[in-house]
Amino acid sequence: MVNPPVPGTRSRSFPARMAAVWRRWWQRQPPQRQDRFAMLAPLAAVVLFLAAIAIAFSYLRTEERDREQEAVRRDVEYAQQRLRLRLLERQEQLMRIARDVSNGEIDRQEFNSRSESLISQYPEMQALTWIDERRKVLASHAAPSLPASQLRHTDDLLRPGETENLFSLTRDLQQPVYSQPVGGNSPSTLLQLQIPLSIQGHFSGVLLGEYSIDSLLRYGVPSEVLARYAVTLQDGSGRPVAGTPLAPRTGAKRLVPWGANSITYEVPVSPVGNALVLHAQAYRTSLGVVGSGFFWLVGMLSAMTAWMLIANWRHTRRRMRAQQALIAETNFRRAMENSVLTGMRALDMESRITYVNAAFCQMTGWTESELVGQTPPYSYWPDEDHSHLANLLNDELTGRHKPGGFQVRVKRKSGAIFDARLYVSPLIDPHGQQTGWMTSMTDITEPNRIRAQLTASHERFTIVLEALDASVSVAPLGSQEILFANRLYRQWFGAEAEGHLQMAAQAGVQPADATGEDTLDDVDGLAGLPTTSLTQAQTENSEIFIPSLGRWLEVRSRYLNWVDGRLAQMVIATDITSRRNAEEQAAAQAERAQSISRLITMGEMASSVAHELNQPLTAISNYCSGLISRIKGGNTEQQMLLSALDKTAHQAQRAGQIIQRIRAFVKRSEPNRTPSDVASMVAEAVELADIEMRRRNIRLSHYVAARLPTLMVDPILIEQVLVNLMRNAAESVDNAARPPGRRSVELRVVPRHVEAQAAIEFTVLDTGGGLAPEVLERLFEAFFSTKSEGMGIGLNLCRSIVESHQGRMHAENLYNGSEVAGCRFSFWIPLRPPSDTPSATSPHKPSVTA
Template identity: 75%
Template sequence: MQDAPASELLPESKNPNPAWWRHWWRRQTPTRQDRFAMLAPLAAVMLFLAAIISAFWYLRLEEMDREQEAVKRDVEYAQQRVRLRLLERQEQLMRIARDISNKEVDADEFVVRAESMLAQYPELQVLTWIDERRRIKASYSAPSMMGGLLRVPGEVLRPGETESMYGLARDLQQPVYSQPVAGTEGTGLLQLHVPLADQSRFGGVILGEYSIDGLLRYAVPAEISAKYAVALLDGKNRMLAGNTVPPRNPATQLLPWAAQPNEYEVPVSPVGNGLILRAQAYRTSLGVIGSGLFWLVIALAAMTAWMLIANWRHTRRRVQAQQALVAETNFRRAMENSMLTGMRALDMHGRITYVNAAFCQMTGWSEAELVGRTPPFPYWPEQDREMLAARLDDELHGRTIPGGFQVRVKRKDGSLFDARLYVSPLVDAKGHQTGWMTSMTDITEPNRIREQLQASHERFTTVLEALDASVSVAPLGSEELLFANKLYRLWFGGQAGGHLQMVAQAGVAEAPRTTDEAMDEVDSFVGLPTGQLTTAISENAEIFVPELGKWLEVRSRYLNWVDGRLAQMVIATDITARRHAEEQSAAQAERAQSASRLITMGEMASSVAHELNQPLTAITNYCNGLVSRIKSRQISDEDMLAALDKTSRQAQRAGQIIQRIRSFVKRSEPNRTLSDINVMVAEALELAEIELRRRNVRLSHYVAARLPKLMVDPILIEQVLVNLLRNAAEAIEHARRPAGRRSVELRVIPRQIDVQAVVEFSVLDSGQGLAPEVMERLYEAFFSTKVEGMGIGLNLCRTIVESHHGRMQAENIYNGAEVAGCRFSFWIPVSGATNPIVAKDVGKDTGVTTA
């Protein structure tokens, strides 16, 4: 037995480092322990790499600081040398200026001294003596100067040239340096203006011009020019002379130790900030970046970290695969136990190796009773064993049906159910087939429902096929026929031509057909109902199909087909027999109208005879008078012509009465034309006045001005007016009204009914009105309140008005609580007048056949 550690032998209060981390480590799961175990080496490598990089970075910063101090020191030394050289030249020029002020130097002596100075100090390029009037008295230039910069004695400085510095030197009476000007090919110059004094007055300046390039070449020490890239800059950081270090690769500047080149700038005295001296250190070695040891450490650390990360990722993938396998196994087990599909696995010899809970629940046998069994299986029905054995043989030899097959399965209690089996091969991890997996689904209930649906479909089809109406369904915008019953196929065949012909001939609205290119711009369902199509109201029309020789009543409606497409259903019924019956009814109604007119004229015969008696008597009197006066030769030509003219007018009047009666009575087909209302009213009044005068009834009428013409049959409208006026006269006579109250009024005025322009005809009488029981049966055929009446007058009147798309009504007129008369009115729409052809066709189709 090993000895316990010393720390565990000490009392707990004296143990400074209790092993708490051990308890924490043991509480972690193995996965987390593996993760921490992998992170520790990786963290150590990363810390080591960080320490190496930090050390190299620190050394690089130290080296850069030392280089920066060296550059600063050398630049300040070079600046002192340039400053001393400029001051020496300034002192020499001031001595020359003093000698000139003391009249010790003339122009020739100035040129000699200038030549000596320029030969001794190469940075000096030009020395010029300028008087107080800016005129050049003497000048000497170095042989290397360009011709454009030479100054000729006697000339005046050009305007703007050194003007500001000249004025500043004059005002300050001190030497003044101008701002250096950059030139081309090393011609940049620096000017120094030294003022001259002539007995305390300004006497001009000595202008010395330095070559900036020469000042840099001869004033900066050679050892500094060899170590650094030295340059002179102006106040705007533009290089006047010298060179510079080319920029480094931008990729290397991303590294922390790849700093910018060491440089230092300092202004040059006494010029000031206008002239700056800058030095940049050359890169003479690769430094620590090129060290092989550094890169070796980096590569080893990267490889170690990569190996640790790869090992950690491999371990992580292995753990994830294990977890996924466990989850997949649990998921599949839960799915197999929860689903209703039975699963059965067979080996290559047909032995059952696996069944799930659903399979056992379907068959009634347990897993222990089924696993290991060989054919024949206990759930095979005895009568189907040969067929099932053949199926199993096909299954084991790979001759499976992709869509599965249907069999009968026997439960343990002996009952049978229908099932569908699907077979797929079982393959192991090496790709070898180890057996067959069969899934079994109970389809007893779906089979029952399918049989019911099939029976329902057969009943539905039988009903539709037995209908005496044609039924067809076609999608909108297509010539495909979705459904057609037997009668449709008998009439039109199996194509959609008959459907489209009925839709087009009936004028049923159909959605416009569009091409695929126009689908983005045109809505193909514009104008269709926006509500549910199942509640849409059917559209009816009656058409004649010449190919069939039949009249069809077409009803259509929109519906959503089973595949979601918008379709149109058309139901066509053969109404040929009904149309024939309507035509016969129309003919009978026409004969009834003629009979009514004949009866009317029969009742008016005495009045007509009395009316005709007057013109005939007048004709007789005129003729007798003419004969007697001619015989007695007592008549002149003028009197004879006057008598003959009166006789002619009376004969015309009698002929008009007879022609009006013949036109009214004779039987004719409906003939609708644009008729003048005033003419119709005048002719009706001419016929009715005879009856009204006979019954001593006063007639008044009012016809509104500028009434439109109506598309009507004028004879039929006149018949209605005559009938209403006669009824009014009979009602007044039956009421025994006194002479002052025996009046009938006819009014014709325009009206607006339901946003439709109409012309209303109304007949008002002063009779006793209509009783309520009479009002209910007023338009009933063969109902009459008169003993000798036939009861067809008002019925025919209403039929005529409705055939002209109008309406007729009757109402009593009250004077307080007393009935003062009755008012019959009817109106005819004016819309037909805008299209005479359409109105005529409509009138011919309807006529009086709607009675």
């Protein structure tokens, strides 16, 4: 049987559990925090008590203020209802008069009679005016108290202003309209009501009724409300129109405005609307904070209690702060000892270990309890070093320790050995007595390994530099000191800096004042340039000749920061004598290849040249035979003989010109760049190529742009390129077996702007079969030819000649739709070749390279 739960067990266990949780939390707090909570709890209780009193007092005052505000609101709304009913009653009476006027039931005399009765009966009514549709006053009756300035007379027109505007609004709306009173606290301020008049549906004027707002306030608002509050009627802008607002309350020493200690409420007066507002004010009757003696008594007692608690708490905090500073200092020193990587060991005067830090234990592998109390030999001494370490310990205890420390071997608990450096200093107590020795130990195994690696690396680096086939030297700026020189530099120039300075000067990288000579303005030429700009700058290679060595050297220079911080210059020189000799030989071979190419070209054109010479020679033979026959026949006229001899001489000159042109083309000569006329070069080339064109029955046309500038070229080489291209074009047309109408070659020479420079472009166009894609890829390779008997050096030499003049050559097929219609070979020569051409920089003859 299950026993029922004992009533109240749950309620008793919950507080017990909460108390247990509180005790556990309190016990987990440190003593400093427990003291802080013990001091803050009473202060918090006092502050909470004072806050509760202030909240209760504020709540009571708020509730009382709300009751007062509700009373004011209720009374003001009651007064507003009274005013509303009074205005509606007057409005109804005026509307009955307006209806009678519209129906023609009353005339002007009757209107004045009824107006007088209404004004005398109701004091707020000041005037009634009948106005027709032309704003003309037909009849008007006013109270005796109305000022003469506000009276309206019969047959007068409405004065411009508010009444006229209200008249237009009433006519448009066909409804009663109230005016907008303007505040100024003047008793003559009137509230106007205009009621439209309508005769048979047509607007026929208005009935204007004018109220005294001050009388409305006095007679329309209940007397008990006027007695209890300061009631005013205000316009839409909040300015009083009638009534007197509440006067400021005067205190003992200062004037307190009514808004700070008064209750206000306002509501618009219907049917006028927001243009007329009923505003009521009343002084507060409840006691303020100043008049609440109980509140001030409780506040003073609470403040005194809080002040005493704060004073006691500050005193306790000063004691706690001193205690915490001591604990923090102890923890800081212990943290420093445990965080440093240097092992610390303290010995007393009997060489017993009295203290070791965490780093020392971590280095050796033994714990603090195992090390403290040991005497020599210590457990971390290697067995084979006992005597050596004992001597060092004796020197340490007798004060003969080295200031820079000493290196020893230390054994770990695992048996591993590592290198360490020990530094010894005496321990002095506050009384100036020595109590022992402090030893710091640093593991230098890794630095020793790095030092050994650096030494080996330096040796390898030195071996590599010494074995280089290039001279390497480093010298500081403005000095003749040599900082580094490898074996080849010492072999060439010795151990002095003259060779370094000579190479730097000839290479064009010698800085100002590098010789160390004093001048009037002793300022380094590189003084204004940042070091980073110098050390990061890239220098170009320079080729120089050293007469003392009889060698050509390629020199590269760079600025760098030396190990001591000085700005230095490194010069690397490589012997390129063999390469220069090879370049000279290549240049000679290229020159011979050009001559051979011209000879081959003329050999291939031999039959055409023989045919070309056969014509003038045959003509000379015929002229001579004719002259002999005529002389033998006796038919010799002087004029006829002179004409025949002149023609014979002309044919002989033609044959001589052909021979001279061929000799000049095949003559082997040194390249000579001179200002050359483009038209003359083209004419010579066309004259030579035209022989081959006529033999193959191909039409050759050429176009040279007018006023072309001269080119600084070797005209023979350019003519060789043009002749070779035109011959290749003729062979392509002949091999393609084109019909007579499509057998043509065209040469065009025009100016062009390429690669940001002005140039002359030469283009040869043919109507042959074009070039295959695989041929285009290898077209300018040496010894590549599509002819069975070709040597493959013609186009390669042509491209080399063009590139030696800083030009470029390329080829492409011409298409007519998808069909190849021919080929275009073109090259361009710049008008002004750059100053760094081979002829300008090289000390030997210019070479042509592919």
